[in-house]
Amino acid sequence: MRTSIATVSLSGSLTEKLTAASRAGFDGVEIFENDLLASPLTPEEIRARCADLGLTVDLYQPMRDIEAVPEAEFARNLRRARHKFELMGRLGADTVLVCSSVSPLAVDDDALAAGQLARLAALAQDFGIRVAYEALAWGRHVSTYDHAWHIVETAGHPALGTCLDSFHILSRGSDPKGIEDIPGEKIFFLQLADAPLLAMDVLQWSRHYRCFPGQGGFDIAGLLAHVLRTGYDGPLSLEVFNDVFRQAEAGPTAVDARRSLLVLQETVGVAAPPAPVVPTGVAFAELVTPDAELLTAVLGALGFARTARHRSKPVDLWQQGEARLLVNTGTAVRRDGTQLAAIGLESPDPTAAARRAEALLAPVLPRRRAPEDAPLDAVAAPDGTELFFCATDRPGHPNWRADFEDAGHPPAAAEVSRIDHLALTQPWHHFDEAALFHSSVLGLHAQESVDVADPYGLLRSRAVTTPDGGVRIALSVGAAPTDDTVHAQHIALATDDVVAAARRFTEAGGRLLPIPAxxxxxxxxxxxxxxxxxxxxxxxxILYDRDAHGAFRHCYTRTVGRVFFELAQRDGDYRGYGAQNAPVRLSAQHALKRLTGG
Amino acid sequence: MRTSIATVSLSGSLTEKLTAASRAGFDGVEIFENDLLASPLTPEEIRARCADLGLTVDLYQPMRDIEAVPEAEFARNLRRARHKFELMGRLGADTVLVCSSVSPLAVDDDALAAGQLARLAALAQDFGIRVAYEALAWGRHVSTYDHAWHIVETAGHPALGTCLDSFHILSRGSDPKGIEDIPGEKIFFLQLADAPLLAMDVLQWSRHYRCFPGQGGFDIAGLLAHVLRTGYDGPLSLEVFNDVFRQAEAGPTAVDARRSLLVLQETVGVAAPPAPVVPTGVAFAELVTPDAELLTAVLGALGFARTARHRSKPVDLWQQGEARLLVNTGTAVRRDGTQLAAIGLESPDPTAAARRAEALLAPVLPRRRAPEDAPLDAVAAPDGTELFFCATDRPGHPNWRADFEDAGHPPAAAEVSRIDHLALTQPWHHFDEAALFHSSVLGLHAQESVDVADPYGLLRSRAVTTPDGGVRIALSVGAAPTDDTVHAQHIALATDDVVAAARRFTEAGGRLLPIPAxxxxxxxxxxxxxxxxxxxxxxxxILYDRDAHGAFRHCYTRTVGRVFFELAQRDGDYRGYGAQNAPVRLSAQHALKRLTGG
Known part of the structure; x- marks a missing residue:
């Protein structure tokens, strides 16, 4: 199906928006009137620009409060409409959106509304334009899709149809099943937007909190299935008013938007990208550092041993139990200091996993970094973390482990059995994108988002996991786009005995984060x-938490660059990440930072 | 009355919060449990720290879900309470807050609740502690203040009283008049918080959107009047959960908080700071610039003439009609480039105006800048703008105009009659503080806040004015703490003929902001x-707007440093600022900035 996006969903000037939509692979755009008014391009130039970018202009919405008004007012509305239809001719847009009136002048008279809409449609037809009438959730007299359709049906004009908007329908709790009663050819347009389930004024909710399908709480796929059963064959168009997207860079937002539509089409069965290949575990985590001395001292104290070295690059493999960390001192450091740069995910089928990622618009990375390296499939996550799809020591697959030569240092301790989870700080503006990326591209399950109080602002945190916990990634985002190294990435190491592991670490000279008495x-x-x-x-x-399923004991190393380590013991079937203790941990990290000036 | 603030209302570590509260003049604090848990100070050290800072510890709230639960559960709660009462002894806190239970274990049984609260109070009494029971708006069975009071009354224990919280009372729409039925000595504590009137889930509203009294939509003064009639003589305490305050610097937030309580006390008649002295007009606006060439070229083209020069400083007075602009090339430039640094407000009584400002915690500036200068009363606004209280050419008052010697350049044109309004960009995090400052300190009227769509995020804008429009200041704030010079300060100049004024400007070589066709x-x-x-x-x-009262025609110069000028013609009784046109103006400014790279 064709995909489209409303320019109001993206930030920037009109040309910036069009460029971002085109690059993300959209087929068309809805042009929001304010974007046109503020553009220095003439309508003809905008039309040409869209054509150059391979975009059609699928909808224009310049008019409000048209119908069910006194005749004198309606005459003024027709005058305005004529102006706008002329403009649409220049713009090359053939469908105009008319939302149900919110005007105090509007009367509750369906026959009058139908009659006036038919007259508007007759005028539109003269210009080769179709009118799509939509029920706003807060329309004065018309606020449900079936009511709007009833008026369209009554009007009975060939140039008049209805526009369905998932937000307006689902925010009111309307049953979307009735959509199937509308003939598909009378659905002139379909706007899709999701939203978090908030109990708030619907107008404010709509104007500020909409999000892309799959990022909120509505059953958009269910609604779309009803629409498709009518035979609707117009575009799937995203109209998302969101305060965050207004500030974010248009390029990544457009990619996030289009990915959401690809996943939605897969869900309803009208598209079939390569199936998800759920990873089974963490093959390795790769740390890059300009100076390995401090980092390797910490790893040594944690019980890791340098078990192997890359054949041709300054990369060491440090291992303990099934936890494998690569320490790379050769990579050009893209940001400051030590950081978590890549994750190796154990995959049942690395090539298929990469194919799905590519189909869902993940940037594909070169398979081979050096002539002798094993060719590994890899993509970049929205935060820039490189994700390698691995088949460690599995015959018939390229094997990253084979690039390493044993260094003859077997692990000296075994308090750590594996990587429990990886915590990644997400760039501001792209938190929801990250959750959708990890769930759709990797097939991980996104858990509920939780607020965590930092002394200097609220953080949000959300885990994405495999059902068995083999892969757990905790995504977090700060309250503001401030650079704060306290909110660093971290690697949590699973242990069966956190007390023994912590003792070992401190006895080896490691220093744990001090926790207040x-x-x-x-x-x-x-x-x-x-x-x-x-x-x-x-x-x-050591910090302690308990849920209905079990207990959690954990402690933290000090931070090296942008990375710190956690030792974590899960007992019973504890499912969380100690979020209850996060404010204490964050305060302790801030306090230490003040003390050390670091 | 004593004033107090909950540490949760301020950002930072516990010691940072205590220091900020003390510096702003609070008498006490409520210590939020998480702040204590995360502090490296022992309870005894916190107590000593508070004493050193002149703060009492007025309340501690370590317990939830206490009452109306099965006996085994209540026994566990008592065990927990004993721990916390011991801690409170060390901390020097004598009142504990107990909120009505939200636990699924709680039963709807007032007698059980009263009995268990009486037992809790008996235990507390052994430690010299009082229990203040409060109805949470979302309490499971107890959610109104009269219900909580009924339970307290039933319990009949001397160490058990009630805590009133304005948010919990007013968010539910309860009538606060019934507060007068509670004996004052049984009101153990009063928490005050305002909030914008939002139709949303009350728990989310409470946790994220509370604000200081006078910054929201509740009648806090009305509620306080009822409380005072009971004879309540405890502290007025602010407990404000707010996502913005969590990020903002604690010092200014604490000042903003205490100012809100000072104004509240004045409103209910328990404090009498010097009365407001409402300014009658703008005496001057002062621009500082490191290089006056471009700025004075723009002023010249606008029809201003350099009519006088300061006797001893490199400050010129440029005048046209009643619009007076000081161009200061001597002041050490505190930020980059040309900017609006000071406003002279024509005041009926400058000294009294300054006394009120000082009483409301505005930083007072030195009265005399140089030995020969007229001594002017001045304070700093929250955004750093200096506000001078002036009595231009009025006998018996110091006269700033007398510091200037005529330069012999009478104005050549008179298209501009006066300053229509001044637009000031506020620092992020301090928008509500600015509105309260201007309304309480200067006696201006704060109008409704409006959202304005910038291509890169939503702005908020709010005007503060005198009733006759003699002084109009438009405060705005960006969507994020990004430095963006497009969101500059501007000076709007009133004209009776914007077409003539614009023509004059362009014919004199000035360049207006180009507006798209x-x-x-x-x-x-x-x-x-x-x-x-x-x-x-x-x-x-020229841009055009119309409201129910009249029409508005306006145009903009290009930006010089951080300042641009607007020419504005109001016809009829138009009351706005052309906010409808702001998105077009902002887009045009962004486009120009991209073109010029500036």
Missing amino acids: NYYDDLAARFEFADGELETYRDLG | NYYDDLAARFEFADGELETYRDLG
Whole structure:
């Protein structure tokens, strides 16, 4: 199906918006009137620009408060419409959107509304234009899609149809099943927008909080299925008013938007990109660092050993149990200091995984970095993290491990068994995009988003995981686009005995993040512990949490560059990430940063 | 009355919060539990720190979901309470807040709730602590203040009273009159928070959107009047959960907070700061510039003449009609380039105006800048703009005009009659503070806030004015803390004939902001104009707006440094600022900036 996006969904000047829409692969655009008014291009120039970019102008919406008004007012509206229809001729747009009136002049008279809309459609027809009438959720007298369709049906004019908008329909709780009663050829246009389920004024909700399908709480696929059963064959068009998208760069927003439509089409069965290949585990995490001394000291104290070295590049493999960390001192450091640059995901079929990622618009990275390297499929996540699809030591697949030669240092300790989870700070403006990327491209399950209080603002955090927890990635985003290294990436290492692991670390000279004594007084009030247990936690700086399924004990190393490590022990079937303790951890990190000036 | 603030209302570490509260003049604090848990200070050290800062610890709130639960659960709650009461002894806090339960274990049984709260109060009494029971607006069974009071009354324990919270009362639409039925000595605590009137989930509203009294839509003064009639003599305490305050610097937030309580106390008649002295007009606007060449060229083209020069400083007075602009090339430039640094407000009583400003915590500036200068009362606004209270040419008052010697250049033109309004961009995080400052300190009237779509994000704008429009200041704030010179300050100059003024400007070599032709096509669709009128506007770049009271015609110069000028013609009783046209203006400024790279 053809895909389209309203220019109001993207930031920038009209030409910036059109360029972003075209590059993301959209077929058409809805031009929002204010974008045209503010453009220095004439309508003819905009039309030519769209043609150059391979975009059609699918909709224009210059008019409000048209119908069911006194005759004198309607005459003024027709006068305005004539102006706009002339403009649409110059612009090359053949469908005009008319939203149900919110004017205090409008009367509750369906016959009058139908009659006036028919007269508008007759005028439109003279210009080769079709009128798509849509019920606004807050329309004065017409606020439901079936009511709007009833008026269109009554009017009975060939140039008059209806426009359906998923937000207006689902925000009111209307049953979308009735859409199937509308003949497909009378649905002139379909606008799609999702939204988080918020109990708030519907106008404010619509104007500020819409999002792309799959990023909110509405069943957009269910609605689309009803629409497709009518035989509708117009474009799927995104009309998303969102305060964040207004500020974000248009390019990534357009990609995020188009990905959401690709996933939606897959869900309803009208597109079949390569099927998702869910990863089964973390093959490795790769850290880049300009100076490995501090980082490797921390890894050594954590019990990792340098078990292998890359044949041709300054990359060491540090290993403990099934936890494998690559330390790369050769990569041109793209940002400042030590950071988590890449993740190797163990995949049942790396090539198929990469094909799906590419089909869902993930930037594909070169398969081979150097002539002798194993050719690995890899893509970039929205935050720039490189994702490698790996088949470690599996015959018949390129094997990253084969690029490494054993260094003859077997692991000295085994407190750490594997990587529990990876925590990645997302660029501001692209949090929802990241969640949709990881769920759609990688087939991970996105859990609920939680707020976490940092001393200097609220963070949001959301985990994406495989059902068995083999891969867990915690995505977080700050409250403002401030650069704050406290909100660093981190690697959580699973252990069966966090006390032993923490002791080993400190005895080897490692320093854990100090946790205030007050925290432990509170634990004593909230939980009962065995004799001496709480004292041990207090001495080491181990945090404690409990949910309905089990317990979580965890502690943190100090930060190296932009990376720190967590030691994490899950007991029972604890499913969280210790979010309850995050404010204490963040405060302790801020305090340490102030102390060290780092 | 004593004033207090909850630490959750301020950003930073606990010591940062305490310092900010003390510096702003608060008498006490409510300590939010997470702030204590995350602090490296022991409770005894926190107590000592508060004492050093002159702060009492007025409230601690470590417990939730206490009452109306099965006995086994209540026993656990008592165990927890004992821990917390011991802690409060160390902390020096004698009042504990208990919010009505939201636990699924809680039952709807007032007698059980009263009985358990009485037992809790008995335990508290052993520690010298009072229990203040408060109805959360979303409490499971107890959600109104009268219900909470009924339970307290039933319990009948001397160490049990109620806590009133204006948000919880007013967000539910409860009538606060019934507060007068509660004996004052049983109101153990009063928490005050305002909020914008939003139709949304009350829990989200409370957690993210509370604001200080006078910054939202609730009648906090009315509620306080009812509370005072009971004989309540505890502190007025601000408990404000707000996503913006969480990010903002604690110092200014604390000042903003305390100012809101000062104004509130004045409103209910328990404090009498010096009365407001409403300014009657703009005496001057002062521009500082490192290089006056471009600026004075623009002023000259606008018809201003350099009519006088300061006796001892490199400051020129440029005048046209009653519009006076000071161009200061001597001031150490505090930020980059040309900017609006000071405003002279014509005041009926400058000294009294300054006294009020000082009483409301405005930073007072030195009265005399140089030995020979007239001593002028001046304060700094939250955005750093200096506000001078002036009595121009009025006998018996210091006269700024007397510092200037005539330069012998009478104005050559008189298209401009006065300053119509001044537009000031506010620092992010401090928009509501600015509105409250201008309304409370200067006695201006704050109008409704409006959203304005910029191509790169939504702006908010709000005007503060005198009733007759003698002083009009438009405050605006961007969507994110990005530095964007497009969002500059501007000076709007009133004219009776914007066409003549614009022509004069362009004929003198000035360049107006170019406005796209599409904008005029839309005007033609929306309004009827006399022959040639629209063409004139299009040729010059004049924008047009109309409200129920009259019409507005306006155009803009290009930006010099961070300042641009507007020529504005108001006809009839037009009351706005052309906000309808702001998106077009902002787009044109962005386009020009891209073109010129400036």
